[in-house]
Amino acid sequence: MTDLNKLWQEISEQSESLQPLEKPDFQPTAQNVLATIRTRTRWKLYFIYFFLAVYLTVFVWFDNWESRAIFGAMMLFGLVNLWLVLRFYLQMKKPDLLMSGSSRTVLQFYHDHLAEMLRQENLMGAWTTPFAAMLGFMWAFVEKTGSAAEVFSNWKFLLVMLATGLVLAPLGAWTTKWMNKVAFGNYLDYLKNSLGNLKEE
16 A cells, blocks of 8 residues: 555656646546546446446347347447446556556556547447437337338338438537547546656656
8 A cells, every 4th residue: 555655646746747737627636537537437337337238128128029139239339338448447447557557657557548448439439329320210110110121111211211320420429529528538638748747857
């Protein structure tokens, strides 16, 4: 624990000369930044778990194979997102890194892993949103007519479904990026500025 306290003190002392970030009310310390990053990533995992539970419940509830296929695909998207976030979270909470790493090593580790997690999740949001939108469109037909076959037998419906996916794709990408920026933007900037400050010394 003494080594860990020394590490927090070293990071904080070497970060004191940083220029203030854009938001004047954002006044972090090295210790609470790393803790907050882990906490917010954990809450992101809870969010994914919740939607996976919803998809699984709906999957079990419906006996229509098309409904199950649609929500099975949604579960697959959720599981990919879970794998993406969980592996970074487990790496960021490794106690041996915090106990043995230098301030530069810890900050670089957190910055690189957080930036890569957000990059991959933003990319995933851009790719999965159009497919999720089209799956939702098909499910509406399943609920109304009992089958999504009509979508593929009528070119107008098929065109509307494709247009829905294409229109919502940039919206999904923007929403994912915006949510990640709100949740982690200041902390990623803090890590970047701290690393820049350490390299100048």
